[in-house]
Each structure stands twice: as C-alpha cells, then as structure tokens.
Amino acid sequence: MKYLLRVVSVERSLFEGEVEFIIAKGADGELGILARHAPLMTILKPGPLRIQETYGGEEQVLFVGGGFMEVLPDRVTVLADIAEHADEISIEKAEEARRRAQERLAGTLTTAEEVEFQNALATAEARLRLARARRG
C-alpha cells in the first residue's frame, strides 16, 4: 500500500510522490515507515532518507541534514534543514566542512558552540558517507 511522501526544505520542494516504504534517521534511532503508521512527530538527525517506491524495490536516497518528520496514516511530510539529492553532494565540499568543524572543535569552546560544531561535524560526516557510498 502506498502513501504520499513530501520532502520540503526552506529553499525548495525535494520530493513529492507516492511511496510504499521509507527509512529515516529519527531522534531515537532508525525508523522504517509503511502506510497506516500511527501518527508520529519526530526530530530527524543528519543522515540519508531512503525512499522505496515499491517495498524492497529500487531505492532513492536523499540527504537530510536534520529536520522534522510528521507521520500520518496516509501521508508523511519531512521538513528538512538541508536536503539535497545524493548526486548533488560533492565530496570536496563535505570534507572541507568537516575539516573546518574539527579545527574549531580543537580550540576552546563554550558548550553551545560545541554542540553546534558537533552538529556540523555530524552533518559533514553523514554527507561524506553518503557521497562515498554513491561513488563506490
């Protein structure tokens, strides 16, 4: 059974269509969503959003740099912070961002800053992993 999936970032809409199954990285771990899921609202961690139009079939991967996911029985909406198609991610850019974050982590930081940079680091690493997976 299919349901409507919408992935939107502030800048544009990234995906809209009928799907059977998705796997997202929620606040408390990975989540697989099929149709008729109980209403759920979760924070998303940076990571890939795997979309299967038919269950077990071909998979489309979107990168989500954190955000929120609203699950209703007949539709799922992802409010993505930075979502981009896996093909658009450049390894250099991700590596650069990770290096910057690490450099700044090495210095002395306030707690708030540290959390921010940990997040930046997580984002960069998630991007990198995904981009590598795509190449490999």
Add this chain to the structure above:
Amino acid sequence: MPAFRDIVRRIDSIKNTQKITKAMQVVAATRLRRAQAAVQATRPYAEKMIEVLQTAGERATEYKHPFLVRREGKRAVMILVTTDKGLCGAINVNNIRAATRFMNEHHTEGQRYVTIGRKGRDFLLRYRREVIAEVSGVSDRPTVAEIMPAITVALEEYSKGRTDAVLLCYSKWISTMKQEPVVTVLIPAEIPGRGDESKGPRADYIYEPDPESVLDGLLPRYVETQVFQAVLENKASEYSAKMIAMQNATNAAGDLIDALTLYANKVRQAGITTELMEIVSGAEAMRASS
C-alpha cells in the same frame, strides 16, 4: 548658440545611457521572475511548519518556550532588510523610514539593529545607530546559510535577555507597481491560529523524543523561515522597483533625445539661413559696386 556638432554629441551620449537603462530594465524583469519563483518555493515548507507548530503547541500546553513569552521591556532588535545596490526607486528609503519610525514609537530604549543589505547598514551607521550584526552581498538566489549569521545574532540577544523583542522590516511585494514596507514582530512569536474548518482529523502524535524538544527545535526554524521569506520578498520588490525606475529612465532619455533632436535641427537650419544671408548680401554688394 551651441554648435550643431556639440548637440549631436550630447544626443549620442544620451542614446548610450538609454541603451544601458533599457538593458538594466530587461535584466531586472528576468530577475524579478526568478525572485517570485523563489518566494513561491518556500511556501510549502512554511505552511507545513505552521501546521506542525499548532499541533505541537496544543500538546505541550503547560510548556512555554521563551520565544513565546511576552516581555515587558522596551528594548528591541530590528532586523532590517534592504538591497545592496541602488537604482531601485524608493524601497530602501521606505524600509529604513518604516523601521526607524516603528522603533521610535514602540521601542524607546535599547534600540539595536541587525542589517541584511548594504544600503540599510550604511544609512544606520551614518546616523550613529547601533548595528550589532550585518550581512551584505546576499546572492540572487539566496540560501538560508547566507542569512543565518544575522538571525543567529538576533536570536542570541533575545535568549541572553539583552533585548525584549525581535522585529523584522522588509519590503512586501504587492504588484510590479506597488511595494510596501512591512514591520513584523518575530519574537514574541505569534503562531497564526488554526481556522475552525481545519481539514482532517487532528492528529494525536507520538512525539520523539517529546513535544517540548520538538517545539524547541521548531521555533527557531520558524523564525528563520520568516526572515528567509522576507529576504526573498525584498528581492522581488527590489527588482520590481528597479524595473520601473529603469523604464522611467529609458522614457525620460527618449523624451530628451526628441527635444534635443528638434533643437539640433533648428540650430542647423539657423546655420544654413545665416550662411545663405551672407552669400546673398555678398552678391548684392558685388552687383551694387559694379
């Protein structure tokens, strides 16, 4: 009387200017279309966000995020959106005036500004206003990342209790001919109420990790979205205003060319007439003396 050649030279120079203004008009028209599309593209996200905020807010009733709490003080931080470049009519002047007037009326103490765009920054600095952060050189296809620093500074001021409100001023695009400066209150945030005819069953969510964390995460993003939309809207206004300004300039140049052409012809005619008179009178004089 100026020489005929001089007038022609001036006409040529004005024709060149006219070509430039004409080109700028066409460019502004294209960019306007792009800016409008960008504004449209943010709508789904913004709408969904408001919907989610409403439901999460209903669930976490006893919890009050600091961004939702009204503070009594008179201090405020104004995020002022202007353009980087000029030649776009009165929109910057209007924005600056609206922003400063609002501040003087409602927030008499601790007025501080965060500027997005060069024009606003330069103006406020010239008048010795306190500008605590500025972002300029925002690209034609703005990204949230570009304007994030400005938002972060403003939100920090609020969370650290150094200000009592965060305001936003930008130029709202109404039509190609009309743009209006708007001042909105970002914090304390006002979540638009849900209409009674709200569609579908009201979902009773499972929250992961909990409603409070979701609200905590959503509210700053809600503010970011509003600022981002304002920047896009201001871009659309900028290009509309520029298009009209350049159209007026092109027309004015056309009128000037017409007037000068007429004048040039008169000067040429006058020259010919004088020359003929000289020849005729010369000939007359020759005949008389022979």
